[in-house]
Amino acid sequence: xxxxxxxxxxxxxxxAGGEGDGDEPDRLRAQAYAGFIARRDGAELLGSDDSACxxxxxxxxxxGLAFRERSEDGSARVIHVARPQTAERFANGASxxxxxxxxxxxxxxxxxxxxxxxxxxxxxxxxAIHVFxxxxxxxxxxxxxxxxxxxxxxxxxxxxxxxxxxxxxxTGDLLPVLVADWVKPAFGTGAVxxxxxxxxxxxxxxxxxxxxxxxALAPEGFDGEPDGWIAPPLIKAGRSVRxxxxxxxxxxxxxxxxxxxxxxxxxAERHEDVRxxxxxxxxxxxxxxxxxxxxxxVAAALAAAGDASRPTLVLSAAxxxxxxxxxxxxxxxxxxxxxxxxxxxxxxxxxxxDEAGARAIAIAARPDQPAVVRKDQLDQVRRFAELHERLxxxxxxxxxxGLPSGPLxxxxxxxxxxxxxxxxxALQKDLAAAETPDPSALAAYRTGCRVLLGG
Numbered sequence: 341x342x343x344x345x346x347x348x349x350x351x352x353x354x355x356a357g358g359e360g361d362g363d364e365p366d367r368l369r370a371q372a373y374a375g376f377i378a379r380r381d382g383a384e385l386l387g388s389d390d391s392a393c394x395x396x397x398x399x400x401x402x403x404g405l406a407f408r409e410r411s412e413d414g415s416a417r418v419i420h421v422a423r424p425q426t427a428e429r430f431a432n433g434a435s436x437x438x439x440x441x442x443x444x445x446x447x448x449x450x451x452x453x454x455x456x457x458x459x460x461x462x463x464x465x466x467x468a469i470h471v472f473x474x475x476x477x478x479x480x481x482x483x484x485x486x487x488x489x490x491x492x493x494x495x496x497x498x499x500x501x502x503x504x505x506x507x508x509x510x511t512g513d514l515l516p517v518l519v520a521d522w523v524k525p526a527f528g529t530g531a532v533x534x535x536x537x538x539x540x541x542x543x544x545x546x547x548x549x550x551x552x553x554x555x556a557l558a559p560e561g562f563d564g565e566p567d568g569w570i571a572p573p574l575i576k577a578g579r580s581v582r583x584x585x586x587x588x589x590x591x592x593x594x595x596x597x598x599x600x601x602x603x604x605x606x607x608a609e610r611h612e613d614v615r616x617x618x619x620x621x622x623x624x625x626x627x628x629x630x631x632x633x634x635x636x637x638v639a640a641a642l643a644a645a646g647d648a649s650r651p652t653l654v655l656s657a658a659x660x661x662x663x664x665x666x667x668x669x670x671x672x673x674x675x676x677x678x679x680x681x682x683x684x685x686x687x688x689x690x691x692x693x694d695e696a697g698a699r700a701i702a703i704a705a706r707p708d709q710p711a712v713v714r715k716d717q718l719d720q721v722r723r724f725a726e727l728h729e730r731l732x733x734x735x736x737x738x739x740x741x742g743l744p745s746g747p748l749x750x751x752x753x754x755x756x757x758x759x760x761x762x763x764x765x766a767l768q769k770d771l772a773a774a775e776t777p778d779p780s781a782l783a784a785y786r787t788g789c790r791v792l793l794g795g
Contacts, residue, residue, distance in 0.1 A: 352651040353383050354641045354678070356667065358658025359634040365686035365701060369711055370656035372702035373683060376757055377652065379791045380740055386651070388640035393632040396640045397622060405673055406621065407490045407525045410498075414626035419618040420635075421526045422669040427616040429672060437680045438668050442660055446616065446668060453613040456599060458533070459606075460485060460506035462493075463514060469493050469506055472528030472613055475576060476598055477591040478538035480511055480583045481556030483546070486520040487531045494519045500549075509607040510598055520545060526618035537572045556583055557591065619666035634659065635666040642676050653678040657685035681755075684710040696721045699793065703761035724765055727772050728789065731782070740791050744780070748788050757792060764788045 355374045357367030378385050397418060400406035405423070408416040431450040435443040455474040462468065469485060485506055489498045497503075497519045504517040522541065523532050536546035536553040546553055555570055557578040562568055580589040589597055602608030621639075623631040632640070638653065645651040655664060660682055671677070686701055687710050697713070699721045704711035743749040748767065751759030767785050771777045789795065 352386055352645040352649060353378050353654060354386050354638055354645070354651060355654045355656075356634060356638045356659035356663060357656045358662060360658060360662060363656070363658035363662075365688060366656040366658035366683070368698050369683055369686050369701045370654050370659070372698065373681070373707055373757065374654040375794055376702070376792055377654070377681075377755060379794065380752055380755075383652070386641045386645060388632075388637050388644060390630050390632065392640040392644060393622065393636050394630055396636065396643055397630075400673075401490070403673075407488065408624065410489075410521070416624045417620050418622040418624065419526065420621045420666065420670050420673070421618050422616045423673050424614045426669050426672045427614045430616065430669065431614065437677050438664070439655075439660060439680070439682045442664055442668060446665060449617055449665075451613075451615050451617075453527075453615075455528075455611055455613060456608050457529070457611040458509055458602065458608050460509060460515070461607075463505040463507060467492075468607075469517070469531050470529045471531045471533050472611060473533055475538075475595075476533075477576065477580075477594040478535055478556040478574075479533060479598060480508075480580070480586070481537055481554040482508065482515060482533045482535045483552050483554060484515050484534040485517045485531055486523050486534050486545070487517060488523040488525050489519050489521070490525065491519075491523075491530045493517050493531065509602050509605065518549075524618075526615060528613050537570075538574055540573050540575075543573045554582075556580060557594075616669050619669070621666060621670065633666065634663040635670055638663075638667055639670050639674060639676070642671065642678055643674060645678075651678045653680050655680055655682045657683055681707055683707050686711045686713065688713045696725065699725075703757045703792070705758050706756050720765070724761075724768060727768050731768065731771055731777070731785065740787060743784055743787055748784065752788070752791055760788065760792045764792060 353374050355370050357363065357370040374385060377383060397406055400420065406418055406420055408418055410416045427450050430443055430446040433443055433447055453474060455472055456476065458471045458473055458476070459468040460471060471485065473479070487493050493502060493504060495502050495504065499519050499521065502517045502519060505514045506517060508515055522545065523530060534542045534545065534551065536543045536551060537555045538557060543553065553572055555574065557574055558570055558581040559578045562570070562581065576591055578591070580586050580594045586594065586597060599608055619635070621633045621636040625631065642651055642653065684705060684707070696718050700713045700717045701711055704713050704717060740752065743752070746763070748760060748763035751763055764785065767781060771782055771785055
């Protein structure tokens with residue numbers, strides 16, 4: 341029988357090796373380890389092409405999880421905006437199936453913003469537009485709603501007026517719905533109440549496109565005389581003006597009064613916006629070609645694996661430092677939870693220039709330990725390769741189940757390439773020293789070589 345670790349078969353493997361210029365050693369280790377596990381378990385190594393990535397982007401976009409941010413040159417970056425519940429999960433330290441260090445790192449990036457959700461009924465019916473607001477003390481003076489280009493209310497408009505109006509929930513005023521490139525889907529609901537007299541960003545936008553700049557707050561004693569006219573923006577100061585029933589309230593009274601009125605109408609509720617930073621998962625070039633990130637490629641491969649068996653993700657140290665921060669929330673939003681094997685980093689003290697270097701990386705340490713590649717290890721790997729040729733390579737290798745009990749089988753079962761190579765090297769030296777190699781030992785050697793090294 342196979343060892344306990346070998347009895348749990350994982351039929352699909354995906355590699356996240358890292359995509360930076362300096363990630364090659366870690367990438368080599370991840371690819372080598374994935375090959376070892378695939379040969380041990382008879383697993384299939386999965387990848388993904390651009391069409392699979394494009395299909396996954398369509399799926400994410402339809403779910404309101406992926407958005408395009410266009411550039412002036414005609415290109416666009418595609419970002420993933422994780423669900424609030426996904427952000428909450430990482431903030432609470434739920435680590436399965438990820439390394440705890442990665443989860444802790446992600447948890448520190450979660451942003452919590454207290455505020456309220458206001459509902460703006462559409463003039464012609466349909467679903468109200470929800471807007472997350474942090475300061476609504478000047479809300480009676482709002483002149484518009486702005487949404488990002490992929491918000492449902494944008495109705496296919498990429499910039500400017502959508503042709504829609506909403507009712508201000510406090511006053512009943514009609515506000516135009518505009519598409520603006522400065523509205524970010526990664527904050528709140530992707531819709532913003534535009535209040536130019538009381539917000540710097542809104543003021544700049546209003547001046548650029550010609551929106552009215554009205555005041556709902558004014559300094560104490562303001563009487564409308566020209567010498568006392570207010571220079572916008574007036575932020576979180578003064579008392580309410582031109583609000584009818586609500587004139588004369590200070591900003592704290594205005595905040596509580598407006599909320600209470602709207603909550604009683606069923607048009608407002610307290611809300612905390614919990615967000616992870618948006619992550620770039622692809623770029624679209626001006627000619628329309630798709631440039632997927634490693635996170636998107638890995639997610640597409642795992643999504644293609646289906647539910648027949650739980651796939652395994654081999655995560656290099658380079659990927660853990662970089663793309664995993666985008667990959668982990670993406671997989672959580674897709675309800676994908678692969679078994680993750682996180683590899684230690686490659687730490688070299690020798691130059692890796694040939695096949696021996698790649699093999700030395702593969703067998704330098706247990707998967708969770710740093711792989712320190714020294715010159716003496718390279719020399720050992722080269723000697724092993726020379727003896728291997730003398731013994732006829734891995735021709736005639738049997739199935740891994742045929743390995744006899746002992747250190748070689750135990751190390752392979754445990755997924756320990758360093759231990760397996762140590763046992764294999766000892767067996768090789770015994771075979772090379774024998775005048776007539778023992779057939780069963782030679783068969784075990786060839787099987788070990790095939791599983792560990794691929795030949």
